[in-house]
Amino acid sequence: MNVEIPFESERHAEIALNSVIQDEEPRAGTHIERKITVEGNLLKIHWEAEQARILRTSAQSLLQLLILVTQTIEQFDGWTSRTSRSQWTSSSLKCPRSPNSRPVSILKLKPCRAEVANLVEQQETLTKMQFLFELPAELKRKIKEGDFESAVDDYIKANSVLKNYDNHPSFKSIQEECELEYKELVAKLEEPFSENDSEEELLIRCIRLLVKLDEDRSSSLADGFLKSRITKVKHRDNTLKSFSSEISAILADICVNITSFKNVFHERNLNSSLAAQHAYQSLKRHVNDILEELTDDFSEILVTNDLSDDQLSTSLDLWYSKLSATAQILPELNLTGRSEELVVSQAKIRHDSIRKTLFMKLEEEILKIEKSESPGATNAAILTLIRDSQHQLDKFFTMSKSYSQIEYFLVEWSDMAKTLKIDAVDHIASFCKKTLETAHPALLFPLSALASIWSETTVDQCIERKDRQTVNRLKISFSQICSAALKELVIIRGCHCAELIYRSVMAKDWLNASEPRGPRPIVKTFTDEIRKIDEECSKFMRPGVRPAKSTRSGSMRIDTLSQRSTLNIQRLFTDKIEIYDTVQSTTISVTSGIIKIALKAMLESVRLKTFSSYGLQQIQVDLSCLHHILWRYCEDESHMSTISDEILQSAALRALERELMEADVIELIVEKAQLA
Template sequence: MTESANENPLNIDGNNFNSEKYLECLMKCATLKQVMDKEAEVITQSQFLQSEMQTLVYENYNKFISATETVRKMRSDFQVMQEEMNKLSENINNITTFSSQISENLKDSGNSVNRLCNTRQLLDKLQFLFLLPTQLNKSIEAGRYADAVHDYTHAQRVLQKYGSQPSFKSIQVECLEIIGELKKTLRERLLTPETSASELAESVSLLRQLQETDSSLQDIFLHCAGSRLDQHLKKLSDCVDDMDILEWVEKCNDTLLADLGIVISCYDEMFQDQENANLPEFANKVMSQVFCLFEDVVKRPENIGTDLLIRGLDKFFRKLQAMSEIISTDTVCVNAQEIVIKCIKHKAMVLQLTIHTQFKENLMRVRQTLASKGTENADLKDILNSLQVYLMQKVQASLLDFMAFLQTNLSFGLKTWCAKAVADACWTVISETMVNLSTMVKSMSCLQPSNNIPFELLLVLAKLCLETQENGVTTLHNHLVKLLEEAVPGFKLENKDTNSVIIHLSTAAQCALDSEVVYIGQTAAQMLRVSVLARDWLRAPEPRGPRAVCRRVVETLASADSAAAQLFPTSMKPSSDSSRRTIWSRAPSSFSPLNRIFSERIEVFSPACADRAALSNGALKVALKALVECVRLRTFSRHGLQQLQVDVHFLQQRLSCMGNDERLLNALLEDALASAQLRCVDPQLMEASIVDIICERG
C-alpha cells in the first residue's frame, strides 16, 4: 500500500510527484475556493518546512563547532599523556634493575632462612606430638570432641609411621587409649535421648573419622534419630486436643519436621558414598505417623473453620514439599497431595452434615408452627419458600466456602488435582444434601401414622422435593460450574450424575404425596368406620338430618384440599356425572354383583399425582371405600337405610363442591348406598326432594 502511494505522481509527498499533473488535476476537480485554500495550505506548509530546515542547519553548525573544539582539546591532552607515559616507562626499567641487584645480594641469606624455617617446622611437629596426649585430654574435657579428633587424625599418619621407635611408642599407646575413651563417649552420646539432631550428626561424623564401620554407624544413627523423633511425636500427639491446627502445624514444622530434615541431610552428607537402603523406609515410617496425627487434628470440630484450616494446611503442605526435595522417594509428595484431598473431603462431609442438621432443626420449628397454627392460619407457600431459600443458600454458601481452597496464593491452589478434589467435594455436598433430604422425607412419610406429623408438612416437603428436582439441582450444578470457572479458568467440570439425585428427590416426593393421601383418607375412613360399626342400624330412628360424623369427614377432606390448593395447581378437569339427580331412586337390582363386574374398577391406593384434584380424589377414594366395606358388614332397617341415604346425599353435595371427580364420588357413594339396600330388611328409599329438604335443614 505504501509503495503504490509513493509511485503515484499525484502524491505530493511521494518520490514520483509531478507538479504539472497535480496542478492540472486540481484545476479540473476543485472549485476556486478549494484551489485558494489549497494554495494557502501549501504556502503554510512550505514556510513551516523552511523554518524546520533552518533550525536543523543551525543545530548541525553548533554541533560541528563543538566537535572541532573537542578535537583540538584532545590533541593537546594526548601530548601531556605521552610525556607522562615515557616517564613511567623509565621508572619501571629502573625498578627492575634495582630488584635484580637486590635478589642477587640476598640469594645466600634466603637459603639460610629456608633451612631455618624447615628446622622450625620440624621442631613444631615434634613438640605437637609430645604434647598430643595432653592436648587431647584438654579438648575432651572441654567437650571439644571435633578438635580432639582433628588433632589425632592430623598426627595419626606420623604415629603409625614412627610408632615402633621408643620415643614415639609411648605417645602412640597413650593416644590410642584416649581415643578409645572418646569413641565410648561418642557412642554414649548417640544413645542419649536428649541429644539433638546436629549433635547426632557430629558424633557419627567423628566416629567415621575415627574409622568406625559405616554399616553399624548407619543403624546407630537412625535408631538414635528415631528415638528423638518419637519424643517429638509423643509431644505432638499430646497437643492434638490443646492446640488449633495452625499452632499444631507450626510446632510440628519447627520441631519434628525440622529435626527430620536435619537427620536426612546429615545422613546423606555423612554416608553419601554408601547405599541408603534404610533411609527411605525410616523417613516414610515417621511421615506416616505425622500424617495420622494431622488427620486427627483436622477432625477436631475447632479446626473445621475454612480460613484456619486452609492456613494450617497451606503451611503444612509447603513444609512437605520442602521435605519431598530432601527425601529421595516420591512417597511424601504423594502423601502431601492425599492429605490435602482428605481435608477437602472431610470438609465436605462436615458441611453436608451441618446443612442436614440445621435443615432438620429448621424443619422441626416448621412442624411446631404448623401444629400450633393449623392449616387455616398457616401460609404453606411462604413456609415452602423459606425452606427452599434456606436450603439453597446453605448449599451455595458451602460451595463458595470451598473456593477458598483454590486461592492463587496457596501452594496447592492452582493444582489440577486440587481443583478436581474441590469439584468432587462440592458435588458431594450437593448430592448428599439432596439425598439426605430425600431420605428424611421418606422417613417422615413412613412414620406418618405413628409419629403424628402434620399432613401440611408432608405437602410442603413433597413440593420442595419436586421444585428442587426440577430447578434446584440444575441451578446448583450451573452455579458450581461458574464458581470453578472463575477460580480456575479453563478447568472443565466432569459430567456429574444428576439423574440419580433427581430420582431420589422424585421418589421422596412421591412417598410424601402417597403418605399424605393415605393419612387423610385413613383419618376420614376411621371416622366413618367407627360411626358405621358402632351404630345399631336396625333400631335407627327416622332421619332428621346428616350425622355429625359426615360433617367432620367433610371438614377433614376440606382442610386437606385447602392445604393442597396452596401448593399444587389443579390441572385435572373434574368430570361430571349426569346421573347425579337420579341415583337415589334406583332399584337395588341395578347394583347387582353382576353389574359390578362390568363397572369401571377403582384403584384405591394408586400413586398420588402432584395435583390438587388428584390428591383430594386419592383421599376421597380411601375414605369412601372404607365406608362401602363397613356398610357391607351391617344390616339395615328402613330408617337406617334412609339415614344412610341422607348421609350419602350430604357427602355428595359437600364433596362435589371441592372440585373432586364427580364420577368417582358418585360411583363410590352409589356403591355404599346400593350395598345398604342389599343389606336392608325393608329397602325403601326416600324421595330425592325430601332428602334435599332434610339435608338443607341439617
Template sequence: MATTVGAAPTALDEKARRTRDLLASFYNTDSAAAGATAASPARPSPTAATASPLESINSTSFNPDVYMDVLVQQSNLEALLQRHVKMAAEIKNLDTDLQMLVYENYNKFISATDTIKRMKTNIAGMETNMEQLLSKITSVQSRSDTVNTSLFNKRENIEKLHRTRNLLRKVQFIYDLPTRLNKCIKAEAYADAVRFFTGAKPIFEAYGDTSFQDCKKASEEAMDLVIQQLQAKLYSDSEPIEARAEAVVLLKQLNFPVDNLKSNLLEKLEDCLLNLQTEPTQASVGDISKTFRAYLIIFPDSESRLIELAHALFTNRYETVREALKERIPSTDLLAMLRGLWEDATAIDEVISEAALPAFSLETTRDIIKQHIATAFLHLQTEISDVLVTHSTSNEKLEESQLQTAMEKSKIKVSQGCIDLLQEFRHLIDGNTELLVKLKDLIIDWVQEGFQDFFQKLDGHFHLLSGRSTGFSQESSTVDFVQIDKVPTVLVLMLAQLCVFIEQTTIPKVTEDLADSFSGGGARSSEYGPPFVPGEICRLYRSSGEKFLQHYINIKTQKISKLLNKRFSTPVWLKHKEPREVNMFVDLLLLEFNGVVSEVKQILPGLIRRHRHSDSTGSTTSSRSNPMREDMLNRSNTNRSRSQFLENHLAKLFEQKMEIFTKLEYTQESVISTVLKLCLKSLQEIVRLQTFNRSGFQQIQLDMEFLKSSLKEFIDDEAAISFLLKEVNNAAHERCLDPIPLEAPILDKLINAKLAKIKEQSANM
C-alpha cells in the same frame, strides 16, 4: 662526450640500486640476497633462467638489460610508451608509500634514540657503585662470622634456657588452671574452659598421678561443674538452638557420652512438637527447621528419628484440621490452614527432604478437601431436614400464611443452599497456589460427584422422613397405621412439592452453575461415566414426587377409613332407631376432609374450580326427584324391596360408564378429589360388611344425601362424587333387610335442619 655519456648510466644505476633496496625493505625481502645479486649481476639464478624476463621485475634476480632487450623485441613504440607511463606511475606510488612508511615510524625512531642516550647516561657510574656494594657485603660477612664465632659457645645454653622457660610457663599454666576454669565458669565462657582443659589434658595424662595430682583433681572438679552447666543449657527451653548445639559440641570435645543426651533431647523435642499450637506462627516453624538442622549436624545418625517426629507433627496438625471439619467451616478458613501447613512442610522439607513432607501433605490435603466437600453436603442435607421437620411438626398451630412461608423457606433452603455451596467450593479452585493447582481437576470431580450423591441421599432422606422405604410402590396402598400416626401428613405433602421444585428449578440451576465454574475435571476414570447426570436426578425426583403425593393420599385416606370403620362398627345397625338427624360420622368425615383441604391449599398450587356437571347422567339422579322411588313408597314392604333391588341393578346396566380415578396431578383439585373418592370407595366397602334394618338404611340415605350437598364446595368432579355416594347408598340398600327409603319431604326437612344447625354454630363462633 663519451665521459659524460658513461657517467650518466653510472648515476642512473646507482639510483636504481637504491630504489631496489628501498623496495626490498618495503616488501620485506632479503637485503643480503639483493646485495649479492647486485654484486654479481652476471650470474643469473635458476629461477631467473626459467622465469620470463618480463615477469621477473619484482624478483631479486631481476636483470634490467635482459628486460629491456626482450621488451624492445616484443613491443612496438606505442606499447613501449604505455609501458613507460605505467612504470612511472608505479614508481611514483612506491615512493609515496615508502615516504608514508618512514613518516609513520619516525616517532618510534626518535624515541628509541632518546632511550639509548639515557641508558648510556645512567650506566655511566654503575660499575663504581657495584664495587662499593661488593666491598660492604664482604665487610658484613666478615663481621657476621666474627659474631657467630664469639657466640657459638653460649648458643646452646640460650636454647636450653628458652626450653626451660617454656616448660616453666606450662607448669605455671597447669598450676593456674583451676583458677582460670573457675573464672571461665563465672563468666559463662564455657568454650574457653573446654579449650584450656583439653590443652592441659596431655600433661594430666602423663603427670597427673604424681606432680600435678592436686591440680588435676581441682581442674576435673571445675570441669564437672562445666559439664553440668552445659547439660543445663542443653535442656533449657529458653536457650536458643545455636547455644544448645554449641553445648553438645563442647560436651563431645570433653568425651562426654552424648548417646543418652540424644535420646533425651529427641524425647524433649517430641514433647515440644506435640505441644505446638494448632496454627503455629512462622517463627515457631522456623525454630523447628533450625532444630532439625542442628540435630542433623550434632547427631548425624538421628535422621530416621527426626523423620518420624516430622511425620508425627504434621499428622497431629492435619488431624486437628479434620476435627475442625466436623463443625462446618468456611472454605476460605480451611484453605488458610492448609496453605500454612503446605508452606511449613515445604520449609521443613528443605532440611530433611527424605521425609517427603510435601508428598505427605498433598495426599493428606486431598483427603481433607474431599472430606470438607462431603461434610458440606451433609450439613446442607441436615439443614433442609431441620427446616422441614420443624415446620411440619407444628403445622397445626400455624396459620395458612405461616405454613406457606414454611414451604417457601424449605424451597429457599434447598436452592440457596446449593448456590452457597457452589460459591464455597469455587474458592477451592480459584486459588493459584501450587497445592490447589495440583488438586483442581480432582476438586471439580468431587464437587460434581458430591452433587450427584447429595441429591440421591437427599431423596433417600426424604423417603425416611415420610415413613416409607425407597422401595415403596406407588400402587401400594398398605401402610402401617401406627406409622401413619407418627408421620406428619403435611410433611409428606411438602416433600412431594419440594421434589417438584428440585426437579424443575434447583437441578437446572445447579447444572448451569457447574457448567460455568466447574467444567473440566476428568481425573476420574472414564469407565465410571460423567460425575453429575442431571437427567438421572430429575427422573429420580419426578418419581419420588409422585410416590410422596400418592403416599400422602394413602395416609389421609386410610386415616379417614380407619375412623369410618370404627364409627360403623360401633352401633348395632339391625337395632338402629328411626333417623332424626345426620349421623356423627358425617361431621367427623367433613372435619377430616376440611383438614385435607387446608393442607393442600397451603402447599399445592392451583385454586379449586367450581364446575357443575350435568345431572343428566344416571349417577347423579336424586332420590328426592325420582318418581319411580316415590311410587315405590306406596307399595308393600316386600314388593317395594324387591322392586328397588331390581331397579338398582337395571340402572347400573344402562348408566353411562364413568371414569372415577383419573391421573394424579400436583394440583389442589386433583389431590382433594382423589382423597374424597378413595374415602367414599372405602365407605362403600365398609357398608357392604354391615347388615341394616329399615332405620339403618334410611340413616345411610340421609347421610349420603347430606354429603352430596356438603361436598359440592370442595370438588370439581361433582358427577363422580355423586356416583360414589349413590354406590354407598346402593350398598346399604343391598345389605338392608327392609330397604324402604325416606320420603323426600322428610329427607329435605332433616337436611335443612342440619344445615341450619351448622349455620347457627358458625355464627356463634
C-alpha cells in the same frame, strides 16, 4: 555330670585312679558327690551337685590333677608300661648285632612313639575340657573389663568345640552358662545403639563384632539406632506458632542422624549388601513414620485451633514450603509428595466441613417448613444456603498459593467444587425420603409442595443444564418424593375418616332405627373434615381441575328383588375403582383419594349389619347428603356415585324390608340439613 577319660591301658587308668582317689571331695556345706571307677582302659567320673558353679569348680580341679598325672606317667613309666622286660629280651635276641656293639632294639622306638602320641592326645583333650569349664568365668571377666573382641573370639572358638559334644549330657550346664554370658555380651554390644550420645566409631566397632556373632542382627540394630536417635519431639504447647518454630530443628536433626546411620550400617561393616539394603529400608520406614507423626500433629493442631479459612491457607503454605526445602536434602524420602498429601488432605477436610455444615443447615431448613410462610420461602432459603457455601468454597481455594503448585489437585478440586450443588440436591432428596418415614402428618403437605417445586423449576435453576442426565434424574426423584408424601397423607387422613364412619355404622342399632328426619352427625363431621383438608391443601399446591355441578338425582331406588344379579352383571362392565391410586400434586386429587377410602370403609361396615326399612332409608339419606356436598371435592364424580350406589345396594340386600324413601322427601331433608 558324667565324664569318660580313655587311657592307653587299664594299668594307666588304675594309676590315675589311685592318684586322684586320695583327694576326697569335701562334703560339708558343698552339696556335691563324686564317684570315680575304672572299666578297662576308661576312667569314669560321676558328679552330682545342686549348683553348676560348684560342679564346674570340682571338675576343673580334678581335670588339672589328671593332666599332672598324665604328664607323670609319660615321664616315668615310658614305653615299659606296655612292654615287659622279658618281651624286650626275647625281641632283642632276634636282632643281629656285632660282638663289640650295643644291643640295637628296633621295637623300642615304636612303643615309645605310640605312647607319647596317646598321652599328648589325652593331654590336649583334658586341656580343651579345662578351657570349656573355665569359659563362662572367662567370658564374664572379659565382658566386665570391656574386652569384647577377645570375648567374641573365645565364644566362637568354644561354640565350635561344643558342637562336637552337643549330644553329651556332661556339657549341658556349660552350654547353658555360656548362653547366659553370650546374651550378656550381645546386650553390651547392642547397648550403644540405644543411646543417643554414642560415638560413631564405637557403633561401627560394635556392629562388626555383632556381625561375627550373628549376621541377621542388622535389622534389630538399625531399629534400635533409629528409635534412640530419630524420635518425635514433644511439643511444649499445642499451638500452631510453637509447632512452626520447632519443625525446622526437627528436620535438621533428622538429616544429621541419617548421615550417621548410613556410615554405621554401610555394606563394609555388615559384610552383606542385602543386610545393608534391609537396614536402609528400616531407615526409610522409620523416618516416614516420624513424618507421619509430625503430619498427624500438624493436622491435630489445625483442627484444635479452629482456624478460619484464611489462617488455614497460610498454615498450609508454610508447611508446604518448609518440607519442599527439606526435600532437596533428603530426596529419597519424597518429602515433597508427603507435604502435598497433607495440603491436599487438609483442603479435602475443609471441603467436607463446608459440605457437612451445608447439609446440616439444609436439614434444619426443611424441618422448619411447617412453620414457614410458604414452601416458596423455604425453597428460596435453601437456594441461598447452597450459593453461600459454593462461594465460601471457591474463596478458600484461591487463598492458598500451594494449591496452584499441586497440578494433579487442580483438576480434583475443580470436580469437588462442581459437585457441591449436585451433592446438596441429592442430600435434600434423600433427607426428604427419610423424613417421610417418621414425618408428622402436618409436615406432609408442605414437604410434598417443596418436592413439587424442586421437580418443576428449582432443579433447573440450581444445576447447570448441560448435565441433562443428572437434572432429569433429580427431577424424577423429587416427583417421586412428592407423590409418596401425598399418598402417605391421603392414607393417614383417609384412615382417620374411615375409622369415624366405621364406628358410627357399627355403633347404631339399625333394626330399631326410627324414621329418618335428617342425616346422622357423622355426615357433618366427615364433610367438615374434607373442607378442612381442602383448605390446607390450597395453601401449598394447585387446586386442580374441579368437576362441573352434578345433575344426578338424589333418589336411589331398588325396583325388583333380583337387584343382586343385576348389580353383579353391571360390575362386569364397569371399570374397577382403585381406592389407593396414585395421588397427583393437586388439591382435588388429595381430597378425592380421602373420600374414596372413607366410603370404602362405609361399604365394608354396612355389609356387617342388618337393617330395617327405616335403617335402610337412613343410609339413603346419609349418602344423598354426602353426595350433595362431596361431589365438588372429587376428580371423577362417577367414582363416588358408583361407590354410593354399591353401599345402598348392599344395605338393601341386608334389609328386612326394602322400602326406599322417595326422592322428593330426600331433597327436602337435604335442604333442611343446610350442609352446604
